[in-house]
Amino acid sequence: MKHTLEEKRDIVRQIKRGRPLSSLCKTLHLDRHMVRNWLLRYEKYRDQGLRIRTPKYHFNTQEKERIIWEHTKKRISLNLPSREGPGVCDARAKLP
Known part of the structure; x- marks a missing residue:
């Protein structure tokens, strides 16, 4: 499921305000690693980092x-x- 910039920004801001990442992910049914990547990209690039899309290369x-x-x-x-x-x-x- 794709998440909008606003959704990502809201989730990151909740974590920055002190909400534990793991409990937020559990409540919203989100992958902890994905949200951690959003947080790291936000800290480095701000909103632009949340616009970055990870390429999906799947080679057998x-x-x-x-x-x-x-x-x-x-x-x-x-x-x-x-x-x-x-x-x-x-x-x-x-x-x-």
Whole structure:
């Protein structure tokens, strides 16, 4: 579920006023890590930090291996997120 800038700002302000992050997250059914990221981005960038959207890259192992193989073949550097499965080195070892 997407949250508006106003919702994020209100949640961050409640935490800044002293409401415990964990109890706020429990009450509002929000992920604690997501709200913590909002707080950290707000402290660093103010409202602009709450506008930042986290890219959602989800590569399965086969997609990672294919990308690595193509980049290795073309000698292009890799910049892959690693959220699941083997790391870049493990996947590279499986290439033909």
